[in-house]
Amino acid sequence: MQPLRLLLCFCLVLSLLPILAKSITDPGDYAILLAFQSSLDNPEILKWPSANKDPCGPPKWPHVFCEGNRVSQIQLQNLGVSGTLPANFTQLSMLSNLGFQNNKFRGTLPSFRGLTNLKYAFLNGNQFDTIPSDFFGGLTSLLDMSLDENPLNETTGGWTLPADLADSSALVNLTLVNCGLVGPIPDFLGELSNLDMLQLSYNNLTGMIPSSFAGSNIKVLWLNNQVASGLTGPIDVITQMPFLTDVWLHGNSFTGPIPDSIGALTALTRIWLNNNQFVGLIPSNLTSLPSLQDLKLDNNLLMGPIPSVKYNFTFSGNSFCASDQGVPCRDDVTALLGFLHGLNYPAQLDSSWSGNDPCVGDWRGIICSSGKVVAINLPNLRLNGTISPSLGNLVGLIDIKLGGNNLTGQIPANLTNLKSLKFVNVSSNNLAPPVPSFPNGVTLLLANNPLIDKTASPNTDPSTTPGTQSSSPSNGKAGNGNQRTSKKTNVSVIIIPMVAAGLIAISLVGFLFYYKGKRRKASALMPETSVVVHPRDSSDPGSNSLKFVVANGSNANTPLSESSGNSNVHVIEAGNFIISVQVLRNATKNFSEKNVLGRGGFGTVYKGELHDGTMIAVKRMEASVVTNKALDEFQAEIAMLTKVRHRNLVSILGFSMEGPERLLVYEYMPQGALSKHLFHWKQFELNPLSWKRRLNIALDVARGMEYLHNLGQQCFIHRDLKSANILLGDDFRAKVSDFGLVKLAPDGKYSVATRLAGTFGYLAPEYAVTGKITTKADVFSYGVVLMELLTGMTALDESRVEETRYLASWFTQIRTDKQKLKESIDLSLDTSDEETFASICTVAELAGHCAAREPYQRPDMSHAVTVLVPLVEKWKPAKDESEEYMGIDLHLPLLQMVKGWQDADVSGTTASTDMSGTCSIVSLADSKGSIPSRPAGFAESFTSADGR
Numbered sequence: 034m035q036p037l038r039l040l041l042c043f044c045l046v047l048s049l050l051p052i053l054a055k056s057i058t059d060p061g062d063y064a065i066l067l068a069f070q071s072s073l074d075n076p077e078i079l080k081w082p083s084a085n086k087d088p089c090g091p092p093k094w095p096h097v098f099c100e101g102n103r104v105s106q107i108q109l110q111n112l113g114v115s116g117t118l119p120a121n122f123t124q125l126s127m128l129s130n131l132g133f134q135n136n137k138f139r140g141t142l143p144s145f146r147g148l149t150n151l152k153y154a155f156l157n158g159n160q161f162d163t164i165p166s167d168f169f170g171g172l173t174s175l176l177d178m179s180l181d182e183n184p185l186n187e188t189t190g191g192w193t194l195p196a197d198l199a200d201s202s203a204l205v206n207l208t209l210v211n212c213g214l215v216g217p218i219p220d221f222l223g224e225l226s227n228l229d230m231l232q233l234s235y236n237n238l239t240g241m242i243p244s245s246f247a248g249s250n251i252k253v254l255w256l257n258n259q260v261a262s263g264l265t266g267p268i269d270v271i272t273q274m275p276f277l278t279d280v281w282l283h284g285n286s287f288t289g290p291i292p293d294s295i296g297a298l299t300a301l302t303r304i305w306l307n308n309n310q311f312v313g314l315i316p317s318n319l320t321s322l323p324s325l326q327d328l329k330l331d332n333n334l335l336m337g338p339i340p341s342v343k344y345n346f347t348f349s350g351n352s353f354c355a356s357d358q359g360v361p362c363r364d365d366v367t368a369l370l371g372f373l374h375g376l377n378y379p380a381q382l383d384s385s386w387s388g389n390d391p392c393v394g395d396w397r398g399i400i401c402s403s404g405k406v407v408a409i410n411l412p413n414l415r416l417n418g419t420i421s422p423s424l425g426n427l428v429g430l431i432d433i434k435l436g437g438n439n440l441t442g443q444i445p446a447n448l449t450n451l452k453s454l455k456f457v458n459v460s461s462n463n464l465a466p467p468v469p470s471f472p473n474g475v476t477l478l479l480a481n482n483p484l485i486d487k488t489a490s491p492n493t494d495p496s497t498t499p500g501t502q503s504s505s506p507s508n509g510k511a512g513n514g515n516q517r518t519s520k521k522t523n524v525s526v527i528i529i530p531m532v533a534a535g536l537i538a539i540s541l542v543g544f545l546f547y548y549k550g551k552r553r554k555a556s557a558l559m560p561e562t563s564v565v566v567h568p569r570d571s572s573d574p575g576s577n578s579l580k581f582v583v584a585n586g587s588n589a590n591t592p593l594s595e596s597s598g599n600s601n602v603h604v605i606e607a608g609n610f611i612i613s614v615q616v617l618r619n620a621t622k623n624f625s626e627k628n629v630l631g632r633g634g635f636g637t638v639y640k641g642e643l644h645d646g647t648m649i650a651v652k653r654m655e656a657s658v659v660t661n662k663a664l665d666e667f668q669a670e671i672a673m674l675t676k677v678r679h680r681n682l683v684s685i686l687g688f689s690m691e692g693p694e695r696l697l698v699y700e701y702m703p704q705g706a707l708s709k710h711l712f713h714w715k716q717f718e719l720n721p722l723s724w725k726r727r728l729n730i731a732l733d734v735a736r737g738m739e740y741l742h743n744l745g746q747q748c749f750i751h752r753d754l755k756s757a758n759i760l761l762g763d764d765f766r767a768k769v770s771d772f773g774l775v776k777l778a779p780d781g782k783y784s785v786a787t788r789l790a791g792t793f794g795y796l797a798p799e800y801a802v803t804g805k806i807t808t809k810a811d812v813f814s815y816g817v818v819l820m821e822l823l824t825g826m827t828a829l830d831e832s833r834v835e836e837t838r839y840l841a842s843w844f845t846q847i848r849t850d851k852q853k854l855k856e857s858i859d860l861s862l863d864t865s866d867e868e869t870f871a872s873i874c875t876v877a878e879l880a881g882h883c884a885a886r887e888p889y890q891r892p893d894m895s896h897a898v899t900v901l902v903p904l905v906e907k908w909k910p911a912k913d914e915s916e917e918y919m920g921i922d923l924h925l926p927l928l929q930m931v932k933g934w935q936d937a938d939v940s941g942t943t944a945s946t947d948m949s950g951t952c953s954i955v956s957l958a959d960s961k962g963s964i965p966s967r968p969a970g971f972a973e974s975f976t977s978a979d980g981r
């Protein structure tokens with residue numbers, strides 16, 4: 034029996050073996066589960082029976098699922114399990130589904146590398162703080178991975194998705210919301226061809242959406258709310274993701290327009306683009322998407338009308354032209370936005386082009402008159418794109434300046450229908466033929482458009498287009514193709530006689546532009562003017578001047594004081610420098626008293642700051658003094674300033690003429706007038722100017738004046754040089770300002786009636802007496818300024834004793850006496866140093882020379898430059914030149930001097946008529962101020978003498 038029992042037992046065991054073998058869990062997996070269990074703080078939650086050493090069962094352990102004797106799933110979601118995962122956890126190599134979401138796991142994640150069976154891994158909603166860099170290696174079966182809501186940046190400050198994840202080519206869902214990702218979105222995500230859902234919200238991602246996303250099959254794309262600056266760049270790439278249904282891009286720094294091509298996303302049901310920096314119009318391609326149910330566009334820089342749609346739509350916080358849905362923009366705004374669209378909404382423009390009126394607020398580059406857009410002034414801004422035909426809807430356009438950009442495509446043919454159009458500058462771009470045929474009155478500048486240059490332009494007369502200039506070697510930079518083309522062009526003021534004025538009686542309160550037809554076209558190519566609607570562009574060499582005819586509405590019957598006695602139209606010739614009054618109002622805090630820099634005869638000068646931080650000085654004519662005379666000054670100054678450009682001459686940045694306002698905008702000179710530093714430095718708690726600084730100032734002024742006197746073939750006379758008109762920059766370098774009285778001297782062939790002007794104390798005697806002015810009158814004034822620099826005394830001070838009242842006469846007198854000279858020198862200068870004193874003597878001599886009694890005895894400004902350059906450069910001791918001073922009676926106060934010369938001149942002295950080599954004009958002195966009046970008939974006789 035014994036053997037039989039044994040046999041039976043054996044058989045029983047044998048027959049049971051397969052069953053036993055099947056149900057006994059892999060000992061390795063069992064050991065790992067125990068290790069896992071023991072790493073938990075609250076293992077009791079698992080209810081894993083310690084008596085049952087067979088997790089796969091039966092009966093199997095709760096939450097554990099096996100395939101055969103291998104653990105394939107652990108599902109612990111939402112149990113409140115707390116603890117860490119042991120590093121050997123991933124020896125559960127047959128794991129295919131892990132549900133650990135929403136527990137309290139913490140610490141370092143074990144590497145999942147090599148879990149080739151893992152399909153689902155839900156680790157979201159825990160406290161894992163570190164992820165090993167090889168975590169994703171070889172997860173070739175992965176379908177769905179979530180690490181949402183884990184502080185994986187806690188220890189490292191952030192992590193990036195390892196490229197290993199690219200092995201998971203089957204991946205369908207990847208959700209990594211708020212899990213500490215930093216850096217750019219990896220390219221390989223766009224190449225995971227099965228990826229349906231990518232959620233990367235609330236991380237610290239930066240950079241653009243990778244271009245590899247084009248063609249991806251992703252349906253759900255969440256990139257919203259990156260915690261720092263966020264994702265950037267345009268979003269065009271998503272328009273090539275045709276399966277997108279749900280797109281969250283809000284809370285980033287995306288830029289650029291919403292592309293029209295978004296119309297391709299026909300499956301899109303929800304798109305949130307709010308809280309970015311999208312610009313431009315809302316494309317109808319977007320709002321009309323067939324499946325769209327939910328659109329958020331709030332807090333961007335979007336423009337144009339607000340579409341009216343039936344689904345969920347939010348749009349607040351943009352720059353729309355209207356506040357209600359479905360309300361269209363004004364026609365001109367629509368046209369301008371269309372234009373902006375063609376240029377891909379350049380950042381420089383779209384931030385300032387807002388609202389529903391381009392004539393209100395700061396529409397950079399847009400110039401209005403009487404509420405109509407008359408000019409588009411956007412040269413040299415690196416604008417990219419095409420010229421939109423929508424410009425053809427701006428019926429008031431006179432002037433289009435787009436030179437020096439990177440415009441492509443063709444010039445829209447409909448621009449030729451613009452009735453008022455006079456001037457189109459599209460030179461230095463990349464435009465293509467054909468060029469439409471503009472009517473005769475339109476000046477078209479096309480130079481430096483390589484595609485057009487090759488083909489002859491159909492309607493443009495080569496003499497009026499600078500096309501021939503394009504080969505000029507000086508044309509290195511974009512935008513200057515039309516510079517200096519007309520050096521010989523006689524740029525002259527257009528004078529509209531009274532009779533004709535009636536015909537052109539377009540009585541604008543502001544101004545209108547006028548071109549004198551074909552023959553005058555070339556004069557539009559005046560050199561050296563810059564288009565500055567925005568002073569940052571003042572270096573722009575590519576623009577051209579315009580002529581403005583200003584109807585003088587308020588004083589229509591008052592004859593002009595110069596140029597034409599029988600005209601009621603003021604004529605200004607100027608570059609296109611118009612700045613809107615509103616901009617200047619904003620810049621000067623509405624002409625606040627606090628911003629006043631100074632006051633002069635024609636108005637007040639204000640300090641201003643443009644929105645980009647550029648400081649400006651704005652001269653505003655008082656409304657009460659906008660008389661003909663003041664207008665003349667204003668116009669003369671604009672005309673002048675547009676011609677002169679020199680680093681020692683204060684440059685004009687623009688001007689405004691709107692309604693009664695007459696405003697001139699200059700570069701801001703932070704240290705103010707030289708007079709302040711010479712005479713009032715104590716009062717303003719300034720340091721006195723050192724000798725070195727004074728020398729530099731003297732030289733700067735000499736250079737500026739030299740330039741003025743020898744401007745090309747023309748000759749300008751400042752007429753009012755004085756220390757109050759010499760302005761200092763932060764480096765104490767000087768610029769001459771106030772060109773209101775500047776005269777263009779005709780070349781002596783004829784004379785122009787003008788009035789005596791200038792400031793007493795600086796006035797050259799012969800000018801005061803005869804009204805005849807030459808550049809030598811400026812040289813005299815310059816001499817007086819030098820004396821002020823030397824002595825620290827003002828040119829004229831009624832409160833001084835008679836002897837010293839007129840600086841010019843007193844200083845000339847004492848100058849030759851070394852001791853007296855030394856005593857006269859400004860006390861704040863140290864004359865004990867020999868080198869300095871030698872330098873002072875040289876300047877004193879130059880001052881005397883310049884203020885010589887007879888104009889012909891005075892040197893040219895170039896001489897002053899020659900004298901000063903070596904002093905400034907090395908403090909060379911000046912050599913003692915022989916006395917050249919030949920003045921007479923200079924100890925007399927100026928009034929007496931003037932009287933004496935007047936008598937002498939009347940009695941027939943002709944010395945001052947010898948003006949060879951000096952340009953001159955004859956002024957009819959008016960009898961204003963304390964200037965002695967001329968004997969009747971004197972000027973006339975002088976005029977005829979000069980005209981012989």
Ligand SMILES: *[C@@H]1O[C@H](CO)[C@@H](O)[C@H](O)[C@H]1NC(C)=O
Nearest residue numbers: 061064065068119120121122
């Ligand atoms: C797994 O690791 C834990 C500690 O992390 C250790 O106690 C245990 O013995 C390990 N088990 C195996 C099977 O390696």
Ligand SMILES: *[C@@H]1O[C@H](CO)[C@@H](O)[C@H](O)[C@H]1NC(C)=O
Nearest residue numbers: 153176177204205206229230
């Ligand atoms: C991906 O996620 C979606 C939405 O949660 C779900 O319906 C789908 O079953 C998931 N697919 C996979 C493969 O996990």
Ligand SMILES: *[C@@H]1O[C@H](CO)[C@@H](O)[C@H](O)[C@H]1NC(C)=O
Nearest residue numbers: 186187190211213235236260
């Ligand atoms: C981790 O990221 C979160 C937001 O994703 C952030 O609030 C937190 O400050 C970051 N922590 C560290 C240590 O960087």
Ligand SMILES: *[C@@H]1O[C@H](CO)[C@@H](O)[C@H](O)[C@H]1NC(C)=O
Nearest residue numbers: 186190191215216237260261
């Ligand atoms: C985002 O990441 C940057 C650098 O990658 C880091 O300097 C910054 O602190 C992070 N911001 C947050 C909120 O985590």
Ligand SMILES: *[C@@H]1O[C@H](CO)[C@@H](O)[C@H](O)[C@H]1NC(C)=O
Nearest residue numbers: 293294295296297298316318
């Ligand atoms: C969207 O609009 C543009 C023009 O506005 C058009 O050319 C384009 O074909 C439209 N549709 C799509 C799907 O891009």
